[in-house]
Amino acid sequence: MAGKTKLNPSVAQTGRRKFITTTAVLAGAALGGVAMTATAQKGAQKGVLLIASESENICATCQFWGAKRRISRDGKHVAVKSLGWCNNRKSPNFGNITGPQTGPMKVWEKWEAIGS
Ligand code: SF4
Numbered sequence: 001m002a003g004k005t006k007l008n009p010s011v012a013q014t015g016r017r018k019f020i021t022t023t024a025v026l027a028g029a030a031l032g033g034v035a036m037t038a039t040a041q042k043g044a045q046k047g048v049l050l051i052a053s054e055s056e057n058i059c060a061t062c063q064f065w066g067a068k069r070r071i072s073r074d075g076k077h078v079a080v081k082s083l084g085w086c087n088n089r090k091s092p093n094f095g096n097i098t099g100p101q102t103g104p105m106k107v108w109e110k111w112e113a114i115g116s
Pocket of ligand 1: 057058059060062063064065066085086087088091093094098102103105107108109
């Protein structure tokens with residue numbers, strides 16, 4: 001009888017981590033030229049995409065986005081290190097992997113780490 005094979009959870013998580021690392025490099029390469037400002041490119045590290053923290057309605061600055069990201073020291077950029085998952089049940093992308101510039105989204109909410 002044909003059936004689906006379930007992955008051991010630890011194996012699945014390891015695969016997920018590898019996927020995130022791999023896709024981060026791809027996303028950075030694909031989106032970097034579009035997203036980075038001249039200033040942002042200067043401070044960029046390999047595999048990190050800098051997006052202006054004042055950007056609205058995109059995943060990189062959204063409260064519901066599950067990705068490796070942090071705010072720059074000056075607070076002007078979000079440093080994105082991976083693709084992420086949408087955790088907003090009101091979004092059509094809920095549960096899907098999205099890139100930092102996915103949007104615009106009406107159900108976007110500002111990531112509280114950015115501040116006001
Ligand atoms: S898809 Fe929309 S709601 Fe989901 S994380 Fe991205 S901006 Fe936020």
